[in-house]
Amino acid sequence: MTAVPAFTQVRASPAAAAWQRAVRRAGPVLPVLLLISLLALPLGPGAQGEGSGLTPADAVSGLVVIFCAVRAARAGQRPLTRTAYIVLGLPVLAVAVAALGADSASNSLQGLARYYQIFVLVPAAVLLLVRDRGDFRLVGRALVGLGLWQGSIGVYQYLTGTGASYAGEDVRAVGTFGATDVMGMSTVVAYGLICAVALALGGGTPRARLTALACALGLLVPLALSFSRGAWIATAVACVLQIVLAGLRRATRLFAVGAAAAVVLVGGFGVGTSMLQERLSSITQVTATPDQSVTDRYTMWAAAIGMWEEHPATGVGLKNFPAYRDSHASIALSAGSDVAGAGATFRRQPLLSPHNMYLLVLSEQGLLGLCAMAGSWAALLVCGLRRLATAHRRARGLDCALLACGLLTWQLIDFAYADIGGPSTVLTAVVLGLAAWWALAPAAVDETPAAAGAAAGAEEVAAGR
Numbered sequence: 001m002t003a004v005p006a007f008t009q010v011r012a013s014p015a016a017a018a019w020q021r022a023v024r025r026a027g028p029v030l031p032v033l034l035l036i037s038l039l040a041l042p043l044g045p046g047a048q049g050e051g052s053g054l055t056p057a058d059a060v061s062g063l064v065v066i067f068c069a070v071r072a073a074r075a076g077q078r079p080l081t082r083t084a085y086i087v088l089g090l091p092v093l094a095v096a097v098a099a100l101g102a103d104s105a106s107n108s109l110q111g112l113a114r115y116y117q118i119f120v121l122v123p124a125a126v127l128l129l130v131r132d133r134g135d136f137r138l139v140g141r142a143l144v145g146l147g148l149w150q151g152s153i154g155v156y157q158y159l160t161g162t163g164a165s166y167a168g169e170d171v172r173a174v175g176t177f178g179a180t181d182v183m184g185m186s187t188v189v190a191y192g193l194i195c196a197v198a199l200a201l202g203g204g205t206p207r208a209r210l211t212a213l214a215c216a217l218g219l220l221v222p223l224a225l226s227f228s229r230g231a232w233i234a235t236a237v238a239c240v241l242q243i244v245l246a247g248l249r250r251a252t253r254l255f256a257v258g259a260a261a262a263v264v265l266v267g268g269f270g271v272g273t274s275m276l277q278e279r280l281s282s283i284t285q286v287t288a289t290p291d292q293s294v295t296d297r298y299t300m301w302a303a304a305i306g307m308w309e310e311h312p313a314t315g316v317g318l319k320n321f322p323a324y325r326d327s328h329a330s331i332a333l334s335a336g337s338d339v340a341g342a343g344a345t346f347r348r349q350p351l352l353s354p355h356n357m358y359l360l361v362l363s364e365q366g367l368l369g370l371c372a373m374a375g376s377w378a379a380l381l382v383c384g385l386r387r388l389a390t391a392h393r394r395a396r397g398l399d400c401a402l403l404a405c406g407l408l409t410w411q412l413i414d415f416a417y418a419d420i421g422g423p424s425t426v427l428t429a430v431v432l433g434l435a436a437w438w439a440l441a442p443a444a445v446d447e448t449p450a451a452a453g454a455a456a457g458a459e460e461v462a463a464g465r
Contacts (some may be wrong), residue, residue, distance in 0.1 A: 068125035094372035098365035101317030111318030126433025147192020150175035151222030170341035173225040179344040184424035186226035193219040202399030230417030238410040303328035304359035315366035357415035383439035404438035
């Protein structure tokens with residue numbers, strides 16, 4: 001009889017081995033990918049009913065921050081550069097001062113936690129967990145994948161009449177975010193589209209660029225079906241900026257091809273439903289015959305400015321806009337917006353924010369808060385554009401530069417039409433973290449010192465030195 005060995009070595013299949021290598025390669029950035037993937041899940045009736053409560057992604061974002069803090073403490077090194085501490089720390093004092101003016105302790109704590117989560121802690125965690133341009137591209141591809149998933153659900157909702165209510169029909173594409181967060185899907189799809197455009201313009205292999213281009217073209221459909229004018233404007237400006245920053249010669253060719261395609265599709269084939277054409281034309285009619293949503297938005301903007309004029313330095317306090325709204329708004333403001341469709345019963349949703357991040361900060365935090373917030377974002381944009389010029393000179397990392405600058409530009413433009421709130425808000429923190437990594441991390445423009453040192457050591461051993 002042949003003896004059977006006590007222990008046998010089990011070899012993993014090639015697929016399992018590849019998966020293990022991918023997991024080891026991703027390493028610390030895996031929590032960020034998990035955070036993004038959670039937004040692909042349905043929120044459930046309770047979360048959709050509230051529209052702005054705590055979601056699983058918010059809970060995981062806290063775990064990401066804790067994981068990052070423990071990892072930085074174990075390393076025993078100063079995790080951020082001095083410039084990063086200053087840029088990301090600018091909002092800390094201003095938000096704390098505004099929290100003192102809140103009308104209740106609960107509003108103070110909730111507002112403080114929300115602003116620190118979105119604008120300080122999660123961006124800093126993303127900055128620290130992304131180690132190199134490979135990790136950065138991985139997060140960008142995850143945003144493209146999330147956009148494709150949510151966009152496909154949105155297109156299905158439009159085709160089957162199961163979306164949110166718009167113009168009396170349940171055709172508005174909202175993805176899994178529901179009728180109470182109609183901006184959620186458009187935000188996710190816009191992020192994915194901008195990432196895809198960046199990877200198509202600055203990607204490595206022709207196959208990768210063609211794949212990214214196909215994803216970008218596919219994401220245009222759900223973005224249009226979201227009927228979100230603010231997302232359309234921000235996306236158009238950000239993509240044009242990306243194309244121009246990629247190179248003027250290429251930009252001229254792409255704009256010529258795009259103009260010809262638009263003439264053929266719209267003029268020749270009449271592509272575009274009457275709803276889309278009406279929504280597009282309404283962008284230029286905001287001062288002539290605006291619809292009620294535009295009137296409400298202008299009225300709340302005027303109310304926010306009125307609050308700031310009474311409290312110019314520090315504002316009326318965190319989460320106090322609803323309490324001061326009626327005393328500063330005109331009678332043109334409606335009672336709320338209609339919410340229906342996508343599994344939600346009809347109801348009126350109260351208008352509790354000015355739908356403008358700059359005016360929300362100005363009214364609740366005053367000039368101190370606006371200067372701190374806008375100063376931090378402007379610093380990220382300036383530093384990111386400077387490094388984009390470096391990427392052009394070195395012919396490395398152009399896709400990362402276009403991705404970071406495009407996302408940040410989109411966010412800064414969209415803040416003129418929207419503010420924080422809703423389940424998709426946690427992605428805003430991830431986007432700011434990506435912009436911060438490209439603008440502030442040393443590894444964005446140089447290879448990591450550890451890798452460079454290991455390579456130098458290997459070369460010395462091979463040379464026998």
